[in-house]
Amino acid sequence: MPWDNGRDPAVDLVRGIAVVCMVVAHVRVWAPTDAVPVRAALLVVNNVASPLFALVMGVSAGVVLTRARRPVAGRTFVLRNLVRGVILIAIGVALEQLHTFVAIVLQSLGATLVVAAPLTLLSATVLTGLAVVTFAAGPAVNAAARAVLDPARVSSDAWVDQVLQWFVLSTHYRVVSLLPFVLIGVVLARRGLSRRVAVGSLVVGVLAGVAVVGLWLTGTGIGRSEVVSGDLTDSLLDLALTGCAFGAIVLLARWPRASSAVTAMAPVRAVGALALTSYVLHVALIALVTRTVDWQARADHWPLLAGGILVGTVLACWMWWRLVGRGPVERLMAVATDRIT
Structure with a gap:
C-alpha cells in the first residue's frame, strides 16, 4: 500500500484541500458575492468541503486497517473509532459555545464515525452496496x-433535538448524507488509492454531474427550483464535486511528473496532517475576529481578515508540522484512543 512506508501525500493532500475549502466556505460570509462567477465558485467550495472530508475520513480508517506496520483491526479498531467519534462530538459542542456563525461539522462527523466504525470491518463488496443504498435512500x-x-426542532438547543440535527434534521450536515462517503472511502483505501481507483472516482463524479445537468434540463434542481440541503439534487452535486475532486487530487499525487508540485503543496498537506487542529484553530480565529471587529469593518476589510485567517491557519499548521510533528489536538486524541487494545 502507498502508506506502508510512511504518510501518503495523496491522503494528506485530499484532507488538506477539504479543510482549506471549509475555511474558505466559512470566511466567505464577509466577502461581497454579487458576481455570478464568484457565487458559482463559492458554491463549489462550500459543497465539496464536508463530503470530501467525510470521504477521506473513511480513507483514513481504511489506511489503519490495511497498513503494514501496526495495523489495527477487529474490536480494537471499533472501540478506538467509537471513542474518536465521541471526542469529535465533544469538540464540536465546545466550539459551538464560541457562538460564531460557523455551522460546526464535527458533531455530524463524529456521529457518522460512531455509526460507520463497526460497518468498516465488513467486506469491500458489502460496504460498496451499503454506500449505494444509503446514498440512494x-x-x-x-x-x-x-x-x-416538528420544524422547531431544527434550531432547538435541547439535547435530543441536537442529536436529531446531527443525524437527519440539520440544514448543513447530517449522518444520513455523510455516511455513504465514509463507507466508500474505506473501500477506496482497501483498493490502494491507485490511479485506476482515482480514474473510477472521476468517472462516478462525471456521471453524477451529468445527472445534475439532466435535472436542470427537466426544469428542476440548481437554478430551476429550490434546492434543500440533503435532497436529491444536493446529494448528486456533492457526489459530482467530491468524486471529481478526489480523483483529480489522487491522480496528481500519483503522477511522477507532478512530484515537484506535490512537494510545493507541503503547507496544504500539513493542514491535512493536522486536520483537527487546523479546524479548531480557524474557528477560534473567526471567533476572535467576530468579537473584536464590528460587522462594517469586517465587510470593508474582508480580504485582510478572511485572507489572514486562511493563510494564518495554513502557515501555523505547516510550521507546527515541520518543527513538532503531530498536531496538539491530534496528540490529545491519541492519548485517549491509542491505549485501547
Missing part, C-alpha cells in the same frame, strides 16, 4: 424526517 430519509418532526 438519504434524500428520502431526510425529507421524511423533516415532514414528520
Whole structure:
C-alpha cells in the first residue's frame, strides 16, 4: 500500500484541500458575492468541503486497517473509532459555545464515525452496496424526517433535538448524507488509492454531474427550483464535486511528473496532517475576529481578515508540522484512543 512506508501525500493532500475549502466556505460570509462567477465558485467550495472530508475520513480508517506496520483491526479498531467519534462530538459542542456563525461539522462527523466504525470491518463488496443504498435512500430519509418532526426542532438547543440535527434534521450536515462517503472511502483505501481507483472516482463524479445537468434540463434542481440541503439534487452535486475532486487530487499525487508540485503543496498537506487542529484553530480565529471587529469593518476589510485567517491557519499548521510533528489536538486524541487494545 502507498502508506506502508510512511504518510501518503495523496491522503494528506485530499484532507488538506477539504479543510482549506471549509475555511474558505466559512470566511466567505464577509466577502461581497454579487458576481455570478464568484457565487458559482463559492458554491463549489462550500459543497465539496464536508463530503470530501467525510470521504477521506473513511480513507483514513481504511489506511489503519490495511497498513503494514501496526495495523489495527477487529474490536480494537471499533472501540478506538467509537471513542474518536465521541471526542469529535465533544469538540464540536465546545466550539459551538464560541457562538460564531460557523455551522460546526464535527458533531455530524463524529456521529457518522460512531455509526460507520463497526460497518468498516465488513467486506469491500458489502460496504460498496451499503454506500449505494444509503446514498440512494438519504434524500428520502431526510425529507421524511423533516415532514414528520416538528420544524422547531431544527434550531432547538435541547439535547435530543441536537442529536436529531446531527443525524437527519440539520440544514448543513447530517449522518444520513455523510455516511455513504465514509463507507466508500474505506473501500477506496482497501483498493490502494491507485490511479485506476482515482480514474473510477472521476468517472462516478462525471456521471453524477451529468445527472445534475439532466435535472436542470427537466426544469428542476440548481437554478430551476429550490434546492434543500440533503435532497436529491444536493446529494448528486456533492457526489459530482467530491468524486471529481478526489480523483483529480489522487491522480496528481500519483503522477511522477507532478512530484515537484506535490512537494510545493507541503503547507496544504500539513493542514491535512493536522486536520483537527487546523479546524479548531480557524474557528477560534473567526471567533476572535467576530468579537473584536464590528460587522462594517469586517465587510470593508474582508480580504485582510478572511485572507489572514486562511493563510494564518495554513502557515501555523505547516510550521507546527515541520518543527513538532503531530498536531496538539491530534496528540490529545491519541492519548485517549491509542491505549485501547
